Amino acid sequence: MYFAYHTRFSQPKCTSMGLKKIISFVVVSYLCSCWGLTPLVAQQKNKTDSLLKKAENSNSNLERIDLWLQASGQLSSTKTEKALEYAQKALQLAQQIKAKPQIADANYQLSKLYLNHSTYTVWSIKYAQEAALLYAELNKLDYALAAYDLLDQGYTKVQNYDKAIESVMKAMAIYEKQKEQNAIAETYARLGFLNRKKANYVRALECLLKSLEIWENLKNKQKTAYIFDQIALLYEDQNNFTKSLNFYSKSLELHQQLKDRYKIAQISKFIAQNYENLRDYNKALT
Structure with missing residues (x-):
């Protein structure tokens, strides 16, 4: 009986491949602790490095822009300055080759990044305006809606409720064309909130x-x-x-x-x- 129990629950033999994995895990964990990184952050860093390496080796400007924007997104929660740097690089290259969809995407990314910094809300609004205009021109309505949402958030942060309402009304026009009842109801609620902040109680x-x-x-x-x-x-x-x-x-x-x-x-x-x-x-x- 003891033998059967021992055989069933004994530790598996450590093969050379298994040993390599264990050593690799120990080394990575040690290096992470030395650098002050968690394994998750280290994994994110590896992904970002991979994106940047691909961008460096790419012969396609459009691909490089896309990769820089992806890297910016990866860095947005940990290294904002670097995230801004790659979003700016993407915008500059997109403007240089006059690629409107990519210009819009880069403006949108920059708006999101600046929105998280209260001292730079004006910059967030500026980039969101550019993104919204281009997305509307390109008839990318879902993207335009996302840009209008950034404008609403930005204007609300600086307490410019008239401009926030203007942005929400542009979103409402799209929802009404799409006959999205849930979105229309949510948007009316948002307009109610913004008008209440203005003390325009009748309209609210x-x-x-x-x-x-x-x-x-x-x-x-x-x-x-x-x-x-x-x-x-x-x-x-x-x-x-x-x-x-x-x-x-x-x-x-x-x-x-x-x-x-x-x-x-x-x-x-x-x-x-x-x-x-x-x-x-x-x-x-x-």
């Missing part, structure tokens, strides 16, 4: 009600509840706590149906706060 409510109508028609309870929350917040901003309570109550009912404990607790807290604002302390405590 119009947009949120349009979003609400679509979600209700689609029978999407989660999204419907979200819009109820947004309308409640809108009325809170105007100190209309009675109407705010009305929409929070509708939201709570849907979250109870969805059995979302976190949202039930959160909305219940907001309801209590609204009762406090109305000085109805008995209901605030229930």
